[in-house]
Amino acid sequence: MSLLYLLDLIGTAAFAASGAWLGVRRHMDLFGVLVLGLVTAVGGGTLRDLLLGDMPTFSLRNETYLYVAILAALIVFINRERFNFFEKPLLYLDAIGLGIFVVIGTTKALDFNLGFLGAVMMGVMTGTAGGVIRDVLANQIPLILRREIYASACLLGGILLVILEQSDVARPIAALLAATTVTVVRLLAIYYDWSLPRS
């Protein structure tokens, strides 16, 4: 198992946990919590696969993603009374997962011969669309549209990756730099409470 795949699964678990936790806070039943965990974890990559036309979508071809997401959501549901122990480490795992997701989405789009903007969009979408679907199902305006720098971290990483690829930098190096950028900017944004101009 490659390091990338391991980090991908860790990110999947972290995303699923964040989705499940919103389900718990919204007083959903067990099924609802599992669904919210699942869509948060695999929603972004699924939407990317649909738009690119690569079906059955990734988690239907490799069900490991589904099992990991359901397991993580189940753990959150069972431990819902003591979730504050999880919250801080989860934020770090979530930031790592975000970097991996953006890199996977952007490189896949490049392999499908998308242009600059399309490739960046697929990367950002892989990292963020799961959370958007989660928020829509929980009946709230997606967090990412309102007050987080979350998306900008993805944008930066995606743009960097496409530029490096087009400059013939070897993919492993380009991927590592881009993923690290996303994760670090994300963590700095949390730490310093950065935000975008608002209307």
Place this chain on the structure above:
Amino acid sequence: MSLLYLLDLIGTAAFAASGAWLGVRRHMDLFGVLVLGLVTAVGGGTLRDLLLGDMPTFSLRNETYLYVAILAALIVFINRERFNFFEKPLLYLDAIGLGIFVVIGTTKALDFNLGFLGAVMMGVMTGTAGGVIRDVLANQIPLILRREIYASACLLGGILLVILEQSDVARPIAALLAATTVTVVRLLAIYYDWSLPRS
């Protein structure tokens, strides 16, 4: 016309009626009521077809589903003042449709060589995603995520079907048993007011 197809169309009409009825209660205009009926009736199967990669989606290849759904929604709109006469029988037809939808979705996923979890998910999604889209359009947290055993009935039926298929039980028998399980559990859940553990 096979019995399965007939029950499928009856389920389509029942789902469309339930969607249309939510549209009426939300004071939508005629177009909104028809759209809510349509998405409730064909939304689950459409999402399944997208994720599996079987396009144009089923109701675009056989428009009978579209005509049945629109007709059912129209009948609800016209008779909206006396809908309480419909409500009880609709619940039974809805439960029958649910069983058929789950069986159709699960077997189709197996035919696309999906694994255990993926096939069950496609079955559950075929039975429930239309209602989720309906609720999202009506701006409410999907009912199924909050307080119904609806999803568990689908899960049970889907799991039973995959196990039976993998045990080489003939498909018609497996399908009949699974559909009956979904419908009966669903009706029992309504009758005894069962629910899942909540957070």
Place this chain on the structure above:
Amino acid sequence: MSLLYLLDLIGTAAFAASGAWLGVRRHMDLFGVLVLGLVTAVGGGTLRDLLLGDMPTFSLRNETYLYVAILAALIVFINRERFNFFEKPLLYLDAIGLGIFVVIGTTKALDFNLGFLGAVMMGVMTGTAGGVIRDVLANQIPLILRREIYASACLLGGILLVILEQSDVARPIAALLAATTVTVVRLLAIYYDWSLPRS
């Protein structure tokens, strides 16, 4: 560049501006405003391409649509304090775009051999689904389901186009008549404040 393509891009810009403007009114940050502009502009055509199975979806194959939409949304964001100067002309451009979108969606569906109802639905969806996704992301019941004749204009145009095509009228003429019908009915509906029967 054909006239149709030019009008298509103008419609894209007008739709993006209307989406961005809702994002501004909902106090979204810059990223949220751009996303709302994008989904409003390309959401309908993207959903149509998914349902027909024509991927990568249109705006990933021709990124001009993405650039135009982002540019229009950006202009709205920058000029958000004086948007009332834009509002009236935008309504006209939006009506023109609506006609073009419906015609493009309907003819594409006919080229994919869809039947009458499916082709009309694809046309209506190309014109309206972007606005539906916009409203779902902004956490409100889609405007089109509640109190506008917007959808009826699309329906009329789509039906007219399919009938004309099936009567062997040359496509450019059929398209022109249908697009004009949508735009004129839409403008008349605004002017006379028409609405559908409500529940």
